[in-house]
Amino acid sequence: MLKKGCMGRLNKKVVEHKSYQVKDPIVRYNDITKKFGDTVVLNNLNLEVGRGEKLSIIGASGSGKTTIIRMLMTLEKPTSGTIWVDGDYLWHKEVGGKLVPADEKHMRNVRGKIGMVFQQFNLFPHMTILRNVTEAPIRVQGLSREEAEERAVTMLEKVGLAEKVDQYPSQLSGGQQQRVAIARALVMQPKVMLFDEVTSALDPELVGEVLEVIKDLAREGDMTMILITHEMDFARDISDRIVFLDEGRILEQGSPDKILENPDSPRIRQFLSRFIGNSSVSGLATTK
Amino acid sequence: MDWNNMCQTFNDKDNVWSWQYTCEIFPDLLDAMWVTISATFVAYFVALILGLFLTLGRRSPIRPVKWFFQGFLEFVRGTPPLVQLFFIYFGFPEIPYIGFEMSAFTAGVLGLGIHYSTYVSEIYRSGIEAVPKSQWEASKALNFSKGQTWLRIVLPQAIPPVIPMLGNYLITMFKETPLLAAITLMEMLNMAKFIGAKYFDYLEPFTIVGFLFLLLSYPSAILVSKLEKRMNRRFRQKNA
Numbered sequence: 412m413l414k415k416g417c418m419g420r421l422n423k424k425v426v427e428h429k430s431y432q433v434k435d436p437i438v439r440y441n442d443i444t445k446k447f448g449d450t451v452v453l454n455n456l457n458l459e460v461g462r463g464e465k466l467s468i469i470g471a472s473g474s475g476k477t478t479i480i481r482m483l484m485t486l487e488k489p490t491s492g493t494i495w496v497d498g499d500y501l502w503h504k505e506v507g508g509k510l511v512p513a514d515e516k517h518m519r520n521v522r523g524k525i526g527m528v529f530q531q532f533n534l535f536p537h538m539t540i541l542r543n544v545t546e547a548p549i550r551v552q553g554l555s556r557e558e559a560e561e562r563a564v565t566m567l568e569k570v571g572l573a574e575k576v577d578q579y580p581s582q583l584s585g586g587q588q589q590r591v592a593i594a595r596a597l598v599m600q601p602k603v604m605l606f607d608e609v610t611s612a613l614d615p616e617l618v619g620e621v622l623e624v625i626k627d628l629a630r631e632g633d634m635t636m637i638l639i640t641h642e643m644d645f646a647r648d649i650s651d652r653i654v655f656l657d658e659g660r661i662l663e664q665g666s667p668d669k670i671l672e673n674p675d676s677p678r679i680r681q682f683l684s685r686f687i688g689n690s691s692v693s694g695l696a697t698t699k
Numbered sequence: 700m701d702w703n704n705m706c707q708t709f710n711d712k713d714n715v716w717s718w719q720y721t722c723e724i725f726p727d728l729l730d731a732m733w734v735t736i737s738a739t740f741v742a743y744f745v746a747l748i749l750g751l752f753l754t755l756g757r758r759s760p761i762r763p764v765k766w767f768f769q770g771f772l773e774f775v776r777g778t779p780p781l782v783q784l785f786f787i788y789f790g791f792p793e794i795p796y797i798g799f800e801m802s803a804f805t806a807g808v809l810g811l812g813i814h815y816s817t818y819v820s821e822i823y824r825s826g827i828e829a830v831p832k833s834q835w836e837a838s839k840a841l842n843f844s845k846g847q848t849w850l851r852i853v854l855p856q857a858i859p860p861v862i863p864m865l866g867n868y869l870i871t872m873f874k875e876t877p878l879l880a881a882i883t884l885m886e887m888l889n890m891a892k893f894i895g896a897k898y899f900d901y902l903e904p905f906t907i908v909g910f911l912f913l914l915l916s917y918p919s920a921i922l923v924s925k926l927e928k929r930m931n932r933r934f935r936q937k938n939a
Contacts, residue, residue, distance in 0.1 A: 486836050515845075522842050533837035537855045546851060547841035599841060 431652070431664055433461040436495075437635050438483065438603060443492035445478050445659075452478050454659040456492070460603070465629050465636045467646040467667075470656035471682060476639045479656075480605040483637070484527045485518055496521050497602060523551075526601030530608045532588040534580040534595070540567070541576040544595045552599070559598075566594035570624050586617030590624055597628075604628075606638040618642070625649065643686055647671055655679050702726060721903045724894050728907055731890035736915075738808055738886060739873040745812025746872070747865070750819030754827065755849075757820070776817045781878055784810040788882040807879035815872055822864050826857035863927035870919050874912060887911060 438460040445453040453475045460466050468476045481487040482494060485501065493510065494501040499521045503510040513521075534543050544563035548554040554562070567573045570590035572583075580588055589609055596604060606625065610618040622645050629636060629649040640646050646653055647667040654664040655674070663676050674680055706722035756768035775783070788806040792798045801809070830853050838848040880889035891908045895901035 484836075484840050486839060519842055519844070522839075525840075527840040529833065529837065529840075531833055533833045535834065535837070535852055535856075537859075547843065550847050550851065551842045551844075595841070 431459065433459040433464070435462045436460060437462040437464075437497050438637075439495040440479070441493045441495065443482070443489050443494065445475070445482065445487065446490045452659055453489075456659070456661065458654065458661065460635060460637060461651075463633055463635055465638070465649050465651050466654065467638045467640055467650040467652075468654045468656055469640065469643070469646060469670075469682075470662075474656040475659040476656050477607055480527070480607055480637055480639060483603070484525055484605060485522055497524055523599070524602045525605065526596035526599055526603070527605040527607065528589070528592050528596050528609050530611050532580070532585070532592045532612070534588055534592055536580050539577055539579060540572065540583070540591050543580065543591060544598050547595070548598055562598050563594070566598045567591070569597070569627075570594045571620075584617060585613045586620045589613065589617075589621045593621075593624055593628075601634075603635040603637065606636065606640070608639050608641065610640070610642060643671060643683070655682070716902065717900075720898070720900060721907065724898075724904055725907065727894060728887060728890055728904065728911065731885055731887045732911055734804075734884065735873070735876050735886040738804060738811070738876050738879060738884065739869070742808040742811035742815065742876075743869050743872055745808055746815040746819045746868070749812060749816035750823055753816055753820035754823040757824070758827075772817050772820065775814060780810065780814040780875070781881060783814055784878060784882050803879070803882050803884040807876075807882055807884050810882075811872060811875060811878070815868060815875075818868060819865065822861050822868070823857065825864075826861040827853060829860065830856045859933075860930055863923050863930055866919075866923035866926060870916050870923065873916060873919075 436459040438458075440456050440458040443453055443456040443458075444451065456475075456479070458479070468479060470476050478487055482489050483496070483501070489502060493503055499517075500510060500513065501518065501521050502513055504513040504517045505511075535546070538546060541560065541563060544566060545556070545559040548559040548562060549556060564573055564576070567576065570593055572587060572590055572594070575583060575587065575591070580591070583591065593609075609625070610621050613621065622642065625636075625638075626645070626649055628634065636649075638646070638650070650667050652664060653667050653670040655662045655670055655676070657678055663670060663674055663679060670679065671683065674683070703723060706719050709717070709719035709722060711717050712719055753768055753772060757765060757772065759765045759768070784807065787810045788801065788803065791806075792800040834852055834856065835848065838852045843852065876886055877888035879886050880892065883889070885893070887908045891901075891904035894904045
């Protein structure tokens with residue numbers, strides 16, 4: 412929230428140049444193109460995300476939003492271009508000044524800096540809540556069971572589910588499952604957290620509890636967050652910057668106020684107008 | 700009282716079906732049943748382990764490895780188990796450098812195990828494919844290694860739902876063990892044949908063998924179907 416003003420000032424320059432200068436980038440997409448067969452999903456994308464920045468990506472379905480973060484999680488391989496994360500290339504390795512495709516070991520190293528929460532929660536159904544959260548710290552980071560459980564309980568308390576440790580995912584509501592999924596990602600202490608439409612699969616009455624958890628997380632500050640969302644109120648609340656994606660390109664980016672209330676592009680106005688009436692767009696209603 | 704003396708109390712040797720004869724040969728057939736049962740379980744164990752390797756090998760990202768396993772699978776499934784057993788027991792020892800002789804039991808459990816590993820592999824495959832892609836993705840997002848993902852995430856979800864199907868193959872393999880008679884293993888069928896030839900009377904020994912098979916396989920089949928219902932219930936709950 413504090414950064415909003417400063418981002419707002421930057422904003423004018425941004426719209427003019429279409430590229431956005433970030434002071435201390437932690438993620439950089441350089442000329443990223445992604446094709447599925449003949450379909451171009453992302454077209455020469457250049458995007459930088461600042462350390463600690465809260466970035467929301469909005470746009471119509473099929474605009475390539477999800478692909479952006481799936482590539483960062485190494486779930487999707489870019490067709491061309493490079494992605495750089497906190498000092499290292501993600502899909503490439505520098506050997507003698509040249510970039511070569513990265514091996515699994517290198518990718519695991521870089522991947523460790525990133526965490527992700529999925530639309531469908533994707534908890535492990537055969538494990539208790541506690542094991543869902545402790546399994547990766549123990550197996551991947553080599554923590555002792557005691558350490559891992561201590562960390563896990565702290566995280567589960569943070570998302571308000573410490574009393575559910577012994578239950579199985581199927582015994583929890585969707586909102587609770589998603590909060591566990593957030594704890595499961597957080598416990599790995601990633602530098603960058605990705606949220607892929609994390610409330611889209613939830614019943615409307617369960618959306619709030621999940622968004623509250625993410626808002627708290629955003630307020631704490633340090634963590635870089637990239638969110639894909641259709642919750643415009645929420646995006647306005649927590650974002651330092653909003654990127655509007657259209658047909659695989661960044662159409663416009665800037666402060667939430669700028670993009671949600673006064674976008675330059677008629678395409679964005681048209682997109683936002685669909686949210687009128689369900690109070691999801693605060694710029695067009697009076698909610699805050 | 701001695702077993703044979705007890706059998707003589709039937710005193711009906713001249714009947715078409717003699718209870719005395721039945722009684723006298725029963726201990727030998729029971730002994731042979733243990734051979735049948737242990738061959739079944741050892742062969743099943745071979746099939747379960749080898750089947751897992753086949754399943755993983757077929758999914759290898761390295762093309763030649765994948766082709767090798769695929770080819771092996773097609774070859775084994777496309778040839779009769781009896782031919783395979785003959786090859787392993789009689790043919791294989793004659794191959795220079797790599798061939799060596801095996802006991803009928805070892806050759807038998809290897810042959811049956813290898814043959815059924817291809818079917819077991821198919822079952823594993825169906826179980827693995829039923830695990831949603833999103834589980835793999837979640838594992839990757841948590842930075843599990845390939846091995847950890849298989850061992851901790853995928854297989855624990857893939858195997859339980861297919862346990863009843865695996866159980867059915869145990870019963871099928873049990874009923875296939877008479878094939879091992881062909882490579883001289885003294886299992887139930889071979890013993891019955893041996894006894895029949897010795898006394899020129901085949902009716903009782905073969906009938907007893909049939910009943911012993913039924914006695915073991917029928918309750919097992921019921922057990923498997925119970926297991927299946929329980930698994931279905933558990934699985935439904937998890938997906939609810």
